Each structure stands twice: as structure tokens, then as C-alpha cells.
Amino acid sequence: MTIRVLNRHKIILTHIDKVYFPSSGITKGELIDYYQAIAPILLPYCHNRPLTMDRFIEGIRGESFFQKNASPYFPAWIKRKSIPSKSKIAGHETTSYVVCQNVATLIYITNQGCITPHTWLSKTNHLDYPDMIIFDLDPAEKNVKDFKPIAQAALIIKDLVQAHGLSAGLMTTGSRGLHVRVPINPKNHFDDVRLFAKKIAQLVVEDDPENFTLESHKKKRGKRLLIDIMRNSFGATAVLPYAVRAREGAPVATPIDWDELHNSKLRSDTYTIKNIFDHLNDTPAFWQEMNRYAKQLPVE
Numbered sequence: 001m002t003i004r005v006l007n008r009h010k011i012i013l014t015h016i017d018k019v020y021f022p023s024s025g026i027t028k029g030e031l032i033d034y035y036q037a038i039a040p041i042l043l044p045y046c047h048n049r050p051l052t053m054d055r056f057i058e059g060i061r062g063e064s065f066f067q068k069n070a071s072p073y074f075p076a077w078i079k080r081k082s083i084p085s086k087s088k089i090a091g092h093e094t095t096s097y098v099v100c101q102n103v104a105t106l107i108y109i110t111n112q113g114c115i116t117p118h119t120w121l122s123k124t125n126h127l128d129y130p131d132m133i134i135f136d137l138d139p140a141e142k143n144v145k146d147f148k149p150i151a152q153a154a155l156i157i158k159d160l161v162q163a164h165g166l167s168a169g170l171m172t173t174g175s176r177g178l179h180v181r182v183p184i185n186p187k188n189h190f191d192d193v194r195l196f197a198k199k200i201a202q203l204v205v206e207d208d209p210e211n212f213t214l215e216s217h218k219k220k221r222g223k224r225l226l227i228d229i230m231r232n233s234f235g236a237t238a239v240l241p242y243a244v245r246a247r248e249g250a251p252v253a254t255p256i257d258w259d260e261l262h263n264s265k266l267r268s269d270t271y272t273i274k275n276i277f278d279h280l281n282d283t284p285a286f287w288q289e290m291n292r293y294a295k296q297l298p299v300e
Helices: 028-046 103-111 148-163 190-207 258-262 276-282
Strands: 002-006 009-013 019-021 050-055 065-067 080-084 094-099 114-120 132-138 169-172 178-183 225-228 237-239 254-256
Touching (some): 009 103, 028 114, 028 276, 094 103, 103 114, 132 148, 148 178, 148 190, 148 258, 169 258, 190 225, 254 276
Antiparallel strands (some): 002 009, 050 114, 114 237, 132 178, 132 225, 169 254
């Protein structure tokens, strides 16, 4: 048992020697150390956003589960946001989400086995109105051999959103594909934002229907790259920038510059907790000052 005091809160860390990533030998303690070190860069991306925890109590080879509700035993100093359920089949009338505002909260949930935090696309003060659009470029195969179609789709989306007067940033997901993130003013409802995203995605598919699709069903999509726009929905989440993914090597979802798409060695899991800090000096200004790039969504 180890005790750390963060933001004046005492956090008891347990089982820090437990190996969470067996093939690479990365322990729970190393994961905690990573999140504490990256916290100043990561925290602005989750500030005032409801958070979902992807928990792996025994490491990545054990059972896992997504947790939305803050557990009753979570300390009172952790900020929460109670959100009424919009689903009639939901098990709870409201969900009490963790809102990660500081390093203490981040380390506490990591100690609870949360390897990957996911956050909403909207903030707690305007839940129905997202301040970003996310295009999730999701390849069909688990082990991606050819990254070129993913890079091609990202570039097409960039050009299309720029033609509408918007700006776009690029991020490896740490899993298989890329996210294209478009900051917008939180003035439009999720339904309108998703409709705009769908129009952009349809143009990408029309440009190359043999390689790109909007079809999410695996049998229907075949080997085509999915342009997934469904994260642009109330209550949907996306992986947090600089979050670790539950894959061997502990890859990190990493904001990158568009020029990196020309690197033939780029993969979604290029950056890990072992090399991410060497990359931070190359973080694009777009990601450091994303709010400055937010503009009004052009809705017809």
C-alpha cells in the first residue's frame, strides 16, 4: 500500500506491483505514474465533462467493464454530475458521472482500475450542445497492415470541413484508427451536429465507396474503413487525448500534426507510455489552443 497526497487529498494506492500489461511487463504503478506525469496536459481535455471509466481490475487480460455511475464509496471530494437518463430501458433514472477536474481524481480512478477514461463531447453546463465533432476512422481488421486508407480518409475530411470554414485536428486513437476532431461553438443540438457530420462522411464515402463506408454492421461493411459519426450523440463518449488503451505496450491516444500522415511508419499505436513524453514538444498548436479554433457550425 502506498499513499500519495494530491490536491490536499490522501489517496491510498493498492496493488501497484500488479502487472496490467503482461507481454510488456507494465504494472499498475507505472500506469498511475504515467497519468500523474501527463495530468497537466491531459486534464484540460476532460475539464467539466462527464466521464466514463473503462475498468480492468486484473489488468488487460482480465474481465473489464464500462462504468458510468460513480461508486457509492468514491470520496465526496470527487466532483459528480447527475444526468437524467433519456432511455426508457435504463437501469437508473439518473446517472452520477465522475467529472475529472484535477490530478487527484485522475489518480483515484486509475487506482480503481480505470485504464482508459472516455469523456462526453459536451460539457456539464450545456449537455445537449457539443463543442466538438468527432469522425472516428475505424478499420475493419484488428491488426492494420495498410494505414494509407485511414490517412486518406482523414485528409479528405480535413478538406471538407475546412471548405465549411471549420478547423480540424488529428489524433491517433491508440487502438486501430484515427480521430478527426473539429471544435465548434456549443450552439447546436447533438442531432444537428450529427446530421452535419453524416453529410461530410457521406461525401467521403461517395468519393471512394470501395474503401469507405457508413455501414457499421461487420458483415455489410466487409473490409472497408468505417467513417463512424455516431459518437456525435447525447451520452456517447470518445477516448480522452493522452489516455492509455487496454492493449499490449500501453499505447496512448495521441494528438499529432497532419504532416505525420506522410510518415510510412505511423500507426494508431505508435505512441505509448514509454515514448509519449519525447513527442510532447511536437504537439500541434491546434491541440494546445483548441478553443480558439471553435467556430459556428454551418447548418443549412
